[in-house]
Amino acid sequence: MTRTARHGPDGPPAVARGRRPATSREDVARAALDLFNRQGYDETTVDEIAAAVGVSRRTFFRYYDSKREVVWGEFDAELVRLEQKLASASTDEPMMDVLRRAVVATNRFGAGELDELRIRMGLISSVPTLVAHSAVRYAEWCDVVAGFVAERIGGTPDDLGPQTVARAALGAAMAAFTCWARYDTDDLTGEVDRAFRLLATGFDEDRLRG
Amino acid sequence: MTRTARHGPDGPPAVARGRRPATSREDVARAALDLFNRQGYDETTVDEIAAAVGVSRRTFFRYYDSKREVVWGEFDAELVRLEQKLASASTDEPMMDVLRRAVVATNRFGAGELDELRIRMGLISSVPTLVAHSAVRYAEWCDVVAGFVAERIGGTPDDLGPQTVARAALGAAMAAFTCWARYDTDDLTGEVDRAFRLLATGFDEDRLRG
DNA sequence: TCAATTTATAGCACTGAATGCCAAAATGGA
DNA sequence: TCCATTTTGGCATTCAGTGCTATAAATTGA
DSSP: OOOOOTTOSSSOOOOOOSSOOSSOHHHHHHHHHHHHHHHOSTTOOHHHHHHHHTOOHHHHHHHOSSTGGGGGTTHHHHHHHHHHHHHTSOSSSOHHHHHHHHHHHHTOOOHHHHHHHHHHHHHHTTSHHHHHHHHHHHHHHHHHHHHHHHHHHOSOTTSHHHHHHHHHHHHHHHHHHHHHHHSOOOOHHHHHHHHHHHHHTTOOHHHHHO | OOOOOTTOSSSSOOOOOSSOOSSOHHHHHHHHHHHHHHHOSTTOOHHHHHHHHTOOHHHHHHHOSSTGGGGGTTHHHHHHHHHHHHHTSOSSSOHHHHHHHHHHHHTOOOHHHHHHHHHHHHHHTTSHHHHHHHHHHHHHHHHHHHHHHHHHHOSOTTSHHHHHHHHHHHHHHHHHHHHHHHSOOOOHHHHHHHHHHHHHTTOOHHHHHO
């Protein structure tokens, strides 16, 4: 992966040397999502996306490793934020509370981002190819959570305890996201909060009904 | 998908008409798993598998829809069993207990099957392509559980409650499986049981340490 | 034994994703 | 203008997956 380092967040704004990029990750993503939304993910070829941005097919693959990846935007950055939130939490606060608040916090989005996010999540949770790829991305999310849990209760992140908590937490987050993407509740963080509270009560049947 | 109906489980053993199949799903799976195990999943082409079974590439795709699917064996049958267990459970027994016992019951394997199962699970949880595809297969598993939960607490399977329980339960089951596949504990059902008990207690920190 | 029917296979052509390789274009600096 | 740098474009290739058609092998019935 060779991203443009020209406007990277670190270091000085490095004067532009060599040929200028013909487009950007953001532009590619916009064009692609638009096509996916209009004619469907499987019905959109990489050639079409490239043409829409005015770039060759080969160049598309220099901006994104695969067609799948386009839908994930800047997921990596969110992962880093989650890790920081978890690491900086008070040791006094109960583990599941820390986890819930951290996940809620990393999923606050501005009103302007919500529409695009809903399109992304709608695709991720409905197109088989993307449902599949989500497992790969979410595995990284799980690793972060498992690391945090292992830190709290001792042992390694690979043990049954941390793995179970991490994967169950992922399940709760995914449930909240897909429910939010499907219905028209504008309250994403509320859904996440509810899902994690259910998880922390061990799925008490009365609470589930309420 | 056209499987051989010749020895199908339903109906009379239907006399063999027409040309006999050159191989079987089982034989294809055996040859494929052997190759995957020896030289890796990505390094094994469909042509190689087909050649190993003595059949053309095109015929391979008549036995399995994709290279990925080979690893999943007869997962569909297990799904049906889970659905039956959940449906026939007593309404008096707590929901999470029913779920735990049903999942444990559908994951009892004979000693002879365990080695191959470990190879399958090892691949599923380590090869990116298969990690990805697992999301598609496990989604069907989730649907079954979400249906059961909705039946118990009311509402539809798409609501936040059933979705959260189902996906978290899946997480617990996956954690148990991967832990079992990685370490040499021969006690698969024990791992599943432990994971689901953790889940039902809302991940009590003391219990997680114990 | 021969023809009709049934079922499975082989082979070919084609699409589409992804990757490696190299030449050409564009840009700033000496 | 020449050079180093960076990005792009195009080509060739691999591999998964699919549709189509012809052919091979097997049973049934005459």
